[in-house]
Amino acid sequence: MRADATRNVEAVLRAAARVFSTDPLARISDVAAAAGVDKRTVYRRFDSREELLLAVYRARLDRLAALVEATLDDRPVRDALLAFAEGGIRLSREWPVDIRTVTDPEVRRRREELDVRMDDFLRRAEQAGVLSRGLPDGWSLRVLQTQLHTVAQEMPSLPPAVAARLVVQTFLHGVGV
Template sequence: MSKTAGRPLRADAERSVRAILAAAERVLAENPAASMEQVAEAAGVTRTTVHRRFANRQALIDALAAEAVSKLAEAIEDGHPETAPPLVALHRATANVLRVKGAWGFALGPGLAQSEQAARTHEEIALRCTELLGRLQRQGVIAADADLEWVRRVFYALISEALHGGGHAPRGGREYDPDALATGIIDTLLHGVGPRAS
């Protein structure tokens, strides 16, 4: 739950903050230089309401990044990386991550400076990912001598390319199937692009 000055927000204030953050993602994705006034208009609230919740534009962007990273962490956990069969967990977590990254493209973009809290959450996500890849390695799905940190980085790059690359990538709000993309990403990660043994 969002907090102001360490206190939990009332339900109406919480709804207001969520509306502002959702509007900020939409507006800033289209125009990274957009003002807080433009965010307020998109959220359907007054400029005063935005300023009451966020001291300045940077505070709004920090809160937006923290919210998006929190959604990303939830997406990973929803894949049950410790308890589901590893390939099932990897597919589900990948599809979930694609959905979140597709919805929070600005807040999770590579050019956005991360708050300390968001950076810590990213580190936790990387650790969870490496642990899941370790489960796959122990099952023989990933080569025993593979460097799991490198595998994780390749996995991240495939996700990024699927979302932000040219040509076939889903951009500008186009519809895409996260499950199908997840299948392609995992297939490429685990089998590469060489010919398959018959």
């Protein structure tokens, strides 16, 4: 694909993520306008609105997979958690579509694979004494995902680094005194 075509596809995907997050029934012409391209440019790459939306979900998953790979590594758990939180907030703000309810089998499978990797990391956090042991399966992951989604979407004025520190602090210690 030519460099300008690649830039156009990226612009369309990013615009579609923003447009569909605010208006799930938006048309391709709305996405094209937000991306600054003609709707024929969008239709050359995507046959339908549904195909475009699926491409947005896949692009978000690609970035989430890269984030998991880059942050949930062998560094100390708190450092990895903070890096993941900051990256997750940035990702959610740049790609604001919610992949948790997507029914496409491939998207669902990939999301579940990433959830398993994140659950593995959170078990490591339990073993390191950073998280409580004995919580129901999936509890820590759902709490973390909910906090990240909430701060990313409902508190956009908080800079990602500040928001990440607040999320990690709350995740590890709660909001009580």
